[in-house]
Structures are given as C-alpha cells and as structure tokens.
Amino acid sequence: MLDIPFWKRLLILGLVVLGLLFAMPNLFYKRVELHNDAITAAERNGFESTEQAEARAGWPDWLPSGLVNLGLDLRGGAHLLGEVHVEDVYKARMDGLWPELRDALAAQRDTVGAIRRVTAPEGELAVEIGNPDQMARAVEIARGLSTPVASLTGAGQSDLAISASGNRLQVALSDAEKAAADERTVQQSLEIIRRRIDEVGTREPTIMRQGEDRILIQVPGIGSAEELKELIGTTAKLTFNPVVGRTTDAHARPGTGNVLLPSMDEKDVYYVIEASPVVTGEDLTDARPSFDQNGEPSVDFRFGPSGAKRFGAYTSANISQPFAIVLDDQVISAPVIRQAITTGSGQISGSMNIEESTRLAVLLRAGALPAEMTFLEERTIGPELGQDSIDAGRLSSIIATAAVVAYMIASYGLFGVFASVAVIANVILILSVMSMIGATLTLPGIAGIVLTVGTAVDANVIIYERIREELRAGKRVVKAIDDGFSEAMSAIIDANVTSFISAMVMFFLGSGPVKGFAVTLTIGIATSVFTAIFLTRMMIVLWLEWRKPKQLIL
Template sequence: MLDIPFWKRLLILALVAIGLLYAAPNLFYSRVEQHNDAITAAERNGFETPEEAQARAGWPGWLPSGLVNLGLDLRGGAHLLGEVHVQEVYKARMDGIWPELRDALVAQRETVGAVRRVQAEDGQLAVEIGNADQMAKAVEIARGLATPVTSLTGAGQSDITVSAQGNRLLVRLSDAERAATDDRTVQQALEIIRRRIDEVGTREPTIARQGKDRILIQVPGIGSAEELKQLIGTTAKLTFNPVVGRTADANARPGPGNVLLPSMDEQGVYYIIEDSPVVSGEDLTNAQPSFDQNGQPAVDFRFGPSGAKRFGAYTSANIGQPFAIVLDSQVISAPVIRQAITTGSGQISGAMNVEESTRLAVLLRAGALPAKMTFLEERTIGPELGQDSIDAGRLSSIIATAAVVAYMVASYGLFGVFASVAVVINVILILSVMSMMGATLTLPGIAGIVLTVGTAVDANVIIYERIREELRAGKRIVKAIDDGFSEAMSAIIDANVTSFIAAAVMFFLGSGPVKGFAVTLTIGLITSVFTAIFLTRLLIVFWLEWRKPKQLIL
C-alpha cells in the first residue's frame, strides 16, 4: 500500500538531513579549507602556530568539515608530463653486480687469472680476465650469480645474460629483466613523487602512469609548474662514499672503480671517491630540517638498523680518514671521521638556507627517485581561469536545473513541484557524498552533475505517466498512485543499472577527466533513485494526508 511506516519516514528524512549537513561546509569553502589546513599542518609539525589556531577556530570542530576538492581545471595549479630515464637503472644494476662478480672471480684467480673491469656500453658490465682460455669457467662463475626474473611475463628466465668476446666477459640484463626493471622503476618513481607531493600538504593531486615510461602529474593549488618541478625534479640521491683523494683538476682520471665529483661548497675543488657507497639514502628512516652548531641551516638524519650497522662498522675501521656525503653527484661535505658513529644518526650541513634545508629534508624522507626525469610538457593554470570555470559550471547547473523545474511544473503541476524538490535535494546529496569521500570535482564532473539533473527526473516521468494510465483506467487516487510507483519500479531499475554499467566502464578504463565524469554520474544515479522513488513518494504521501483530495488531475 501507499502508506509508509513511521520508521521508514524517519529514515528518509534523516538521510536527507545528513546530506544537507555534510554538504553545508561547501557553502563556506575558504573558511573550512583554512580550518582543515591548520589541523593538517599542526599534526604534521607537532605544534600549532597562533595563525593556525585562529584558522582552526574559524569552523566549529563538531561540524563536518569535508569538502569537495576542486580539480586542476577549477582551482588552478600545475601540470607536468615527465619521462623516466629507465636506462640509468641498468647502469646502477651493473655497478651493483660488479663487486660480487669481482669477488667470485678473484676467488678463482689461479684459474681465470687477473681480473679487471673495463669500459663498456651503458647497461653492460665488461670484465677482462688474464687467462682467455679459461673464459668458459669465467662465464660459468658469472652465470652462477643470476637470479630468476620476478615478474609474471619473465617467469623461468634469468635476470642477466653472460657472453664472451676474446678475453672479455660481458654481462647485461636480460630482456625479461629489463622489462620488469622498467616497470618497477616507473612504479617506484610514481610512488616517490606521490610521497613528496603529499609531504607538502597539497590536495588531491593526480599522479598517474602514462604509457611505458611517462608519468602525468597534476597538482591543484600549487603556484607554478616551476615550483612543482623543484619539488619532484630532483633525484635527491644521497650516498656516503669513501674518499680516495682531492684535486683541483676537473679532468683528472679517477681510476677504475672511482668517480670524480665536484664540491658543492668549494669552487674548483673535486673529490675522487669510490663509486660503491658505504650507505645510501635508501637506508634513511627520517630526515628533519635543523640548525648546526654555528646556527646555520642543516638537516638531521637517522639510519635504519641495517644502515646504522654498516655505517658504524665503516667509521670504526676508518677513524682519521675522510668520507664524502654526496647528494645528486655533488659532494656536500667531506668530514674526517673523528670517532666511530654507531648511533645511526648524523647531520648534513653546508651552503643552504632554511627553505633549501626544508626541501632537502622532504626529498630525503620521501626517498630518492630511482632515475632522472625529463619534463616533456609543463603547464601552469592560473586561479583566474579556474574561477572562470567554476562560474561557468555554476551558471550551467543553475540554468539546467531551472529549465528542468520549469518543464516538470508545466507538465505535472504540483507533482512536478515534488519532482523539482527531489532534483534539488539530489544535487545536494551528490555534493555531500563527494564531500564525505573527499572526491575531486573537475569540469567533466560538473558536466556529470548537469547530466544527472537532466536525467534525475526520468524516474519521476515514468512514475507519473504510469499514474496517469491508472487514473484513466478509473482507479481511485491512492490506488492509482500506489500502482504507478509499483509498476514503474522495474523500468527505473533497468534504466539505472544500464547507466551504472556504462559509468563503471568509464571509471575503470578511463583516465583523468573521464573518471571525474564517471564518479559524479555514478553518485548521481544512486542519489537520483533514492530521491525519485523514496523522497518523492514521501512528499506525495504527506500531501495526501494533509489535503485528502477527492480527485487528481495529472
């Protein structure tokens, strides 16, 4: 029957009230946003400034504070498309294999002879052995270092290939391992970029892989593409290497196993250091900006247990010797080891200001990019353009809603008013659900809302037309309305299920703007079914109980 139990009425009204409550913060967007930013900053820093306390007090803490995040096209911000140089990782892998291969060959020196690494193409490791007639033995030793490829496509294959050319042993990554390495490198770069951006408190960035070796980065609210590049464009590769020597000759030959790197602080000074580091930034567990004993900006760091153990063992065995702190192929400093450093903590100081020390700490905490990135496309979208988009979206939504309301009222009279109320509440519910989810609204998302406004009344049109048919068949008002809702239910469900399937396909297979459209469309489908079937029905029941009409013209 058309009668709705009290508990169901209460539940429908409660859901509407909750939707209004969670959508309300969007009416005070700037105030709530400052409130949320102040809380986030205080939690991140461990203390609260007076300005942050004032911003936090600008919105009551007991009220919901979720907002619909504005996308890049609405808020303005920076857009970058970066290419990851995955080939750099091949060289690093060969450098990592060399010490183990060297030790294995040296252990068989009586058989293979003297062992020496020589120049080779990028991504290859070339080793000369003294006894060329024992190359088969050397190849066997090298192949013994191979491990299985850790990927589904490379299952059963080795990670390296070994070949011989005269008295040279050549080692390179196998094709399967290169493919797996490429995938891991891009995924690692993507996650590190995400951590770096999250560290500075930006909202809802879009960070997605595109193609084989490219990453799309869109960050709303950031000042410029150049600022974003400074944050993520540095590899921040930190290593601690033994020092072999120091020179003023930029063309000095460092010798095998060594590299020549410039000093960051001392103009014209170069250090010859061992290529293999004692520990690296990957061993760090924390890094925080601080000040050194002279009051100059610095960065305090701490190693994990494994790194602390290796660093402690090295410093214990090399007291009185210098070691280099290397950041992105530049020697920050080369202090002399005065005593064993077994605590696992230390400090980086040098020519840097407070802003640079803070940025370095962020980069070190997030980790080093596994390879260099080249930015193929960069674009800054100003907030004025974003505001224009918001204004255009708001105007289109208002016009669409007004047109739908006018049509429904003209076609169905009072019942059209009920449907119009449901449409307005439907839009509010969409915003409330997006606020609770922390979803991002983009221009395509606004298009999804506008489309939802146009289609939200479809269910009401089907119901009202069924009611008209029942009235023409001579049924009484209550019976006609009840049967109209019941008979229209299957058609409404079928129509929305097919639309939901299309929206799901767009979400899972689409990217960027297409996903934004799919999210708002999906939410709109769910809320429109609720408002059309349950809320409209409740409004009609209230009207019937109040007016008790004898006849109905629809």
C-alpha cells in the same frame, strides 16, 4: 500502502539533513581548505605554528570539513608529461655489481690473476683478468652472482648476460631482466612521484602511466609547471661514499671505479670518491628538518636495519678516515670518522635555510627517483581560467535546474513542486557524497551533474504518468497514488541499472575527464533514485495526511 512508518520518515529526513550538513563546507570553500591544510601540516611536522592555529580556528572542528576537490580544469595547476630514462638503471646495476664481482674474483686471485675494471659501453661492466687461460673460471664466478629474473615473462632466465673474449670479461643485463627492470623502474617512479606530491599536501593529483616509459602528472592548485618540475625533477639522490682524495683541479682524473665531484660549500674544491656507495638514500627510513648544534637548519635522518648495519660496519673499519655525504652529485660534507656510528642515525647540515631543509627532508623521505626523467610536455593552467570554468559550470547548473523546475511545475502543479524539491535535494546529496569520499570535480563532472539534474525527474515523470493512468481508470486518490508508485518501480529500476552499467564501463575503461563524468553520474544515479522513490513519496504522503483530498487533478 502509502503509509510510511515514523522511523522511516525520520531516516529519510535524517539522510537529507546529513546531506545538507556534509555539503555545507563547500559554501565556505577557502576557509575550510585552510583549516584542513593547517591540520595536515601540523600532523606532518609534529608541531603547529601560529598561522596554522589561526587557520585551523577558522572552521569548527566539530563540523564536517570534507570538500569536493576541484580538478585541474577548475582550480588551475600544472600538467607535465615525463619520460623515464630506464637506461640509467642498467648503469646503476652494473656499478652496484662491480664490488661484488671484484671481491669474488679477488678471492680467486691465485687462479685468475690480477683484475681491473676497464672502460665499457654504457650499462655494461668490463673486467680484465691477468690469466686469460682461466677465463672459464672467471665466467663461472660471474655466473654465481646472477639470479633468476623476477617476472612472469622472464621466469627461468638469468638476470645477467655474460660473455668473454681474450682476457676481457663482459657483463650486462639480459634482455628479460631489462624488460623486467623497465617495468619496475616506471612503477617505482610512479610511486615516488605520488609520494613526493602527497608530502607537500596537494589534493587529488592525477599520476598515471602513458605508454611504456612515460608518466602523466597533473596537480591542481600548484603555482606553475616549473614549481612542479622542481619538486619532481630533482632526484634527491643521497649516498655515503668512501673518500679517495681531495683536489682543487676540476679536470683531475679520478681513476677507474672513482668519480670526481664538487663540494657544495667549499669553492673550487673537489673530492675523488669511490663510485660504489656504502649506503644510499634508499636505506633511509625517516628524514626530518631540524637544527644543528650551531642553530643552523639541518636534516636529521635514520637508516633502516640493513643500512644501519652496513654503515656501522664501514665506520667501525674506517675510523680516522673521511667519508663523503653526497647529494645529487655534490659533496655536502666529508667528515672524518671519529668513532663507529652504530645507531643508524645522523645529520646533514650545510648552507641551507629552513625552507630548503624542509624541502630536502621531503625529497629524502619520498625516496630517490630510480632514473632521470625528461619532461616532454609542460603546461600551466591559471586559476583565472579555472574560475571561469567554475562560473560557467555554476551558471549552466542553475539554468538547467531552473528549466527543469519550471517544466515540472507547469506540467504537474503541486506534484511538480515536490519533484523540484527532490531535484534540489538530489544535487545537494551528490555534493555531500563527493565531499565525504574526497572525489574530484572536473568540468566533465559538472556536465555529469547537469545531466543528472535533467534525468533526475525521469523517475518522477514515470510515477506521475502512472498515477494519471490510475486516476483515469476511476481509482480513488490514495489508491491511484499507491498503485502509481508500485507499477512504476520496475521501469525506474531497469532504467537506472542500465545507466549504472554504462557509468561503470566509463569509469573502469576511461581515464581523466571520462572518469570524472562517470563518478558524478554514478553518484547522481544513486541519489536520484533515493530522492524520487523515498523523498518525493514522503512529501506526497505528508500532503495527503494534511489535506485529505477527495479528488486529484494531475
């Protein structure tokens, strides 16, 4: 029957009112956005500045503050396509293996003789031993350092390829390990880039893999591609290395296993340090901007348990010896170890301002990129172009809604007005759901909303046409309306289920713009069914109870 219980009427109206409430922040987009940014920044930094307090006060905390995030094509921003140099990982793995292999061979010095690292192709490790006739023993020792490949395709294979010729032992990654390392490197780069971008508060970036070693990065709201490159392109590679010596000769030969790096603060000063670090930035668990004992900007950092243990053991064994804090191949400082540092925490200070210390802390907290990245494509979309897209999308939505409303009223009179109210409520509900889940609206997404406006009345048309048929059959007004809703239900469900399946296929198999279209279409399907079946029905019932018509011209 058409009778709708009071609790159900309250529920329908309550959902519509909630939709209005959660969609409302989008009418005050800039103010709410500043409010949300201020809260996020205060939580991240642990304190609230005066500007952040003013921005937070610009929108009441008790009101919903979710917004429909604007995509790159609507907000403007930066687009980058980067290529990951996976070969860098091979070299890093061999450099990291050398201390272990050196110590293992040194323990058998009486057998294999003197050992030394010699020049080898990039990504390989070459070692000469003093007793060539004991090469079999040296190979056995090297193989003892290998581990199984940690991948399904390389299961059962070793991660090291070891060969020998004369007195020369050659070590490299096996093909299976290279394939596994490539996969890990790209996935790790994806995660680190995502963490770095999230740290600075950008909304809904698109970060996805393309091909074997490329990454697509699209960040709405950022100033330019150069600004994005500065954030992503910097490896922020922090290491703590033993110091071998200090010189002013920029062309000094550091020797095998060592590197020559410039000082960041001291002009024409260079340090010879061991290439293999004691600990790296990957051992960090936290990094925050701070101030040193002189009131200058600095960065406080803290190691995890394994890093703290290694750093504590090294400092305990090397008191009165210098060690270098190296950031991106520059020596920040080379302090002398006065006492063992076993707490796992320390401080980086130098010539930096507050902005630089904050940015350094962000990069260290996000971690170092495992390999260098080259940007093959870069593009900046200005906010003016994005605003033009928004204006065009808004105009198209208004025109589509007005056309649908005019057609429905012309075709169905008062019932067309009910359908038009439902269409407008449907658009509001779409925006409210997108605001609650933090979905991103793109230009194709606007097209999805426009399409939903056009198709949202399909259910009403089916219902009204069935009511017309029932009226022609001579049924009373209430009975005709009741049967019209009941008989149209199966057709409405079938039509929307097929549309939903299509939207799901586009969402899971598509990417970028296609996904944006699928999201708005899926939400629009759900809200249009609700407004057509429940909201329109309730409005008709209220009208019937009020007017009690004896006949109906539809």
